[in-house]
Amino acid sequence: MNEQNALTESEARPSNFVWDIVDEHNASGRFGGKVVTRFPPEPNGHLHIGHSKAISLDFGTAERYGGTCNLRFDDTNPVKEEQEYIDGIIEDIKWLGFDWGDRIYYASDYFQQLYQWAVQLIKQGVAYVDHLRADEIREYRGTLTEPGKNSPYRDRTVEENLKLFEQMKNGEIPDGGCVLRAKIDMASPNINLRDPVMYRILHESHPRTGDEWCIYPMYDWAHGQSDSIEGITHSICTLEFEDHRPLYDWFIDQLGIHHPQQIEFARLNLTYTIMSKRKLKQLVDEGHVSGWDDPRMPTLSGLRRRGYTPEAIRELCDTVGVAKSNSVVEVELLEHTIRQDLNRRALRRIAVLDPIKVVIVNYPKGMVEEMEMVNNPEDESAGTRKVLFSRELYIEREDFMEDPPRKFYRLSPGREVRLRYAYFITCTDVIKDVDGEIKEIHCTYDPETKGGNAPDGRKVKATLHWLSAPHAKTAEVRLYDRLFSTPEPGKDFLNDINPNSLEVLENCYIESALADAKAGEHYQFERTGYFYLDPDSTDDKPVFNRTVTLRDTWAKIQKKQG
RNA sequence: UGGGGAGUGGCCAAGUGGUAAGGCACCGGCCUUUGGAGCCGGGUAUCGAAGGUUCGAAUCCUUCCUCCCCAGCCA
Secondary structure (H helix, E strand, O other): OOHHHHOOHHHHOOOOHHHHHHHHHHHHOOOOOOOEEEEOOOOOOOOEHHHHHHHHHHHHHHHHOOOEEEEEEOOOOOOOOOHHHHHHHHHHHHHHOOOOOOOEEEHHHHHHHHHHHHHHHHHOOOEEEEOOOHHHHHHHOOOOOOOOOOOOOOOOOHHHHHHHHHHHHOOOOOOOOOEEEEOOOOOOOOHHHOOOEEEEEOOOOEOOOEOOOOEEEOHHHHHHHHHHHOOOOEEEEEHHHHHHHHHHHHHHHHHOOOOOEEEEEOOOOEOOOOOOHHHHHHHHHOOOOOOOOOOOOOEHHHHHHHOOOHHHHHHHHHHHOOOOOOOOEOHHHHHHHHHHHHHHHOEEEOEEOOEEEEEEOOOOOOOOEEEEEEOOOOOHHHOEEEEEEOOEEEEEHHHEOOOOOOOOOOEOOOOEEEEOOOOEEEEEEEEEOOOOOEEEEEEEEOHHHOOOOOOOOOOOOOEEOEEEOOOOEEEEEEEEOOOEOOOOOOOOHHHHEOOOOEEEEEEEEEOHHHHOOOOOOEEEEOOOEEEEEOOOOOOOOOEEEEEEEOOOHHHHHHHHHO
16 A cells, blocks of 8 residues: 555645644644544534535544544524434434544533533632513613623622522523523623623523523533534634634633634535525424435535535545635535546436337337446446347437427437437437327337447447337436526525426436446436436336436536527 | 734735735636536736835835724633
C-alpha cells in the first residue's frame, strides 16, 4: 500500500479554516493534541442534506485527527421533540456512514448537573429568579439600539432566589410563572448577554426523562455545558451562534469548567431547495408532499428513497468546502455527484417509459431471438444478459418524429437507426388512427446487422432502446423534478412549489430482469436516467423512482431551439 | 442608527505581500452500439469600492459600500 492510498478520506481532503484552527491548537498544545467533536441535533424533525455538511465536518474532523465525535441530542424542549425523530436521526447518520461507537448522549442526561450548576450560579450571585411576564421581559430587554433595563426582581437575595428556584423545580409554580435568569448586563450591546433566561417552567413530559422535571434548561444554558461535560475540544456550529459564543464563554468561566473552542461555519444551502426544518415540517403537515421521506424532500430519508447514495452526498460535502460566507450551492453540483457515483455502479437496464409500437414488417412472425446486452460498460465484472427480440417492439415515443427538426437524428420516415444490441431498422410507414394519432410505426430491419453493426461499415446517427412487445413487463415509474420552481424559494415558499415536481407513469414497459428488481439496487434505464425501486412496489407491479436524469444534450438543444 | 460576521469569474472555493488553484455550470471539438460515459480545448475574474504603504497588494493600513445574523420563557 502506498502513502496515497493510506490516506483516509478526511486526510485527503484539502484543508479548510476549521482544520487550520485545529492545527494551530495542536501546534500550541491547547488541548494536548486531543480532538473531540460532536454532532448535536435537536430531535424536532428529520435530518436534511444541509445537516450532512455539519455531520461530515464534525465526524470528518475527528477522523482526520484521530479523535472522536459524539452524537448528542440537544433535547431541552419537550414540547417540540419526539422519540420518532431520535430514531430517524440515528438511522440517517448511520446510513450516511458515520459511527459514534457507544458515544450517544443526550442533553437530558445532564439535567441534574445543569440544575446543580444553576444553584451554584445563584449562590455566586449571578443568577436570579424573575417574575416578569414574558412580554415584560421582552420590553425590558431593550432594542438593538437601546439598552435594556434591570428587572425589579434582579436584586433578590441569594436565599430568596434559592427558595424560589427550589419551588420552580418542585412544581409549585405554574408554566410561565417565573424564570431563572443569568445576571450579566442589561446594557450589553450583545443582546444575548442581557440577562438571558436559563430555565423556564414547562409541565410537560419529556421523551426521555418523563415527568421527572418541570423546569427545562434553555438551549443557551445547556449547550455549552453539555460540550464541556463531554470534554469537547472543538465545538463546531453554524454562523448564527457566533454572538452566543460570549455567553457560552461567560457561563463556563463562571463555573470554572473545561472550556471548548466554538468555531462557526456557514451552513449548506442548495438552489431550488429549502433547508428549514420548520418549513419542511409544514410541507409534510399540510400534505404538500407525502411525508418526510417523499423523494422530493431534501431530507436524508427522502434522498435515500429517491435513490441518492451516501457517497454522493458525502462527495458533495467534500466538494463545497467550508467557509464563513453565506452561500447557495447550485443543485447541479449534487446532480453531478450522484451521476458520477451511479455511473460507476448502476446496472444498465431497458425500460420504455412512454411506449409506441414498432412493427418490423420483414421480420418473421413468431420468431424470437436473444440479444446480449452489457450490464455496465463501466464495470466489466458486471457481465452481460440476454433480452428477447421479436417482430413487434416498443420504443420511446419521443424517439420518433414524423417531421423532424434540425439536429433530431433519431427515427423518422425513411431514416435508418440502430436498435441497441439488436438491428438497424428503417422506418417505412406511419400508421395513424382516425384522430391522426400515430398508432404504430412500420419498419424493415437488416438481418446483416444483428448485434448492432453493419458488415459494410454503414453508420447510423442514433441508437434507440427497445423492448419486445409480447415479452415486456409493466411497471409504474415516478418522474421527479425539483420541488420548487424558483432557485431560491422565499418567504412564500408554498407559492414556489413546482406543480410538475412529480409525474406518475402508470404503464411503462420494463425488461424482465427489472421485474424482480431488488430493493437497494441502483439501475440506469439506458438513455433516460437512474432509477431506484420504491417501497410502494408490489409483487405484480414494481414502482421505480427516478433519481436523476442522464445528462441530456438533446434536451439542451431543444431548449435552445425553443 | 448597537453588536457580531461576510464580500475572489454564473455557483462554490483556494490563496495569508511576489504577480489569481480546483470543482460545478456554460461554450466548442474528438470519440462513441446510451445525444450516457470518456478525452481535448475555451474565461483577459477592474479579487465589493476608493485612497494609501511597498520595488511589488486579493493579501498590510484608512475610509466607504453591500449582504447576512441577533431584540423566543425556540434551537
